[in-house]
Amino acid sequence: MKAEHSLSQLCAAFDVKRSSYHAWFKAGASQRERTDAALRQKIRTVHARHRGRYGAPRIQRELAAQGDRHGCKRIARLMRAEGFQGICARRFVPRTTQSDHA
Numbered sequence: 047m048k049a050e051h052s053l054s055q056l057c058a059a060f061d062v063k064r065s066s067y068h069a070w071f072k073a074g075a076s077q078r079e080r081t082d083a084a085l086r087q088k089i090r091t092v093h094a095r096h097r098g099r100y101g102a103p104r105i106q107r108e109l110a111a112q113g114d115r116h117g118c119k120r121i122a123r124l125m126r127a128e129g130f131q132g133i134c135a136r137r138f139v140p141r142t143t144q145s146d147h148a
Contacts, residue, residue: 085116086124093130101125101132 057064075083092105100108102122109116125131 082124085114085121086128088112088114089121089124089130090128093125098130099133104132 051059053064053067057067088109089105092108093100096104102118102125105125106116106118106121109121
């Protein structure tokens with residue numbers, strides 16, 4: 047988009063001052079984004095260590111045991127962004143059919 051329009055036109059369209067754009071561009075990632083990136087890596091390792099079976103609540107408990115205390119909803123949000131999902135155990139269904147029909 048920046049190749050098609052000048053910076054002045056884009057800033058005018060979004061009602062942003064050029065100095066604010068340059069300050070935002072130079073600032074880089076926020077503290078929250080940096081901690082989320084580190085937390086994503088920890089979630090990946092825990093999820094892989096348990097072969098994809100752990101969901102957000104179990105991962106949260108395991109990270110809390112390691113000393114990283116984060117909310118379950120935050121972990122679930124990061125897992126969704128990564129495409130991770132815990133595997134649920136299959137429900138037990140009793141088989142009551144008799145194979146002897148006599």
